[in-house]
Amino acid sequence: MSGKRLKRKKLHSKLFTKNRLVILNEDTFEETFSLKLTLMNVFVVASLGAIFLISVTTFIIAFTPLREFIPGYSSTQLKKDAAELALKSDSLTNVLKKNQAYISSIQKVLTGELDYAKFNKDSILAATTDTIPKADLSPSEEELELRAEVEKEEKKAQQSTVKKKK
Template sequence: MAQKRLKKQLLKKKLFTKNRLVILNEDTFEEVFSLKLTLMNVFVFATIGAILIIFVTTFIIAFTPLREYIPGYTSTKLKKDATELALKSDSLEFAIKKNEAYLESIKKVLNGDLQYAKVNKDSILAISVDTLPDLQLTATEAELKLRKEVAEEDKELKKAKESKKSK
């Protein structure tokens, strides 16, 4: 205990002992600059400087176009254009489907399969609204086997936890 206290006192003494940093002119030995420092001051100054450099670098990279040169970052213009094009392609796809449904009904009228009185663009468009197909989602044998294995592992973990709690 006494040794720890002595080590702490020695460390404290080293950290706070004042030292002088002197810059001399080599030819004349004239003192150009002098500064009184402690080891703690140097450590604090270096830490604050490093944090400041990291902060400024992060700020420059995050809020300037430099971030586009980092792998994984895309330009904001590219993201905006991709979003706009996706929306346009969806709306064009929907318009094409509506027009195809209208043309099919006109073909039926021209072939005589349907009466003209029943063909109305609004009614055809209302009928051709996209609905998602009913998907038959069934698990494969591998999925069922995996589910059973996971359920068994969960049961074993629960039993182990309960046995630990009871002890």
């Protein structure tokens, strides 16, 4: 016990002992600047300076165009262009599908596979639209059992918290 206490006192005395920093003119030995410091003050000022420097650097990188020079970050203009091109390619793909269906229908008419009276451009284009199939969204028996188990566990948890509060 006393050994730990002695170490603490020794550390405390080292940290809080006042020292004097003096800057002298070398030619005249005139005191230019003088400052009383403790080791703790130097540590605190150095830590705050490092935190300030790190935060300013982070702020500059995060909120200025400098972030584009860091590998892995892309420019906002590049992101906008990519989104715009993705939309254009999607719409061009849809137009291409419609044109392909129209051309294949015309080929059928020209080769005689399809009667002329049945040929209608709107029906061809309507046939090419992708429809989402309806899925059965009703819960299965396993899901209903799981829901019941979860409800029972929640009720038990609520009852135990109510008992603990009392």
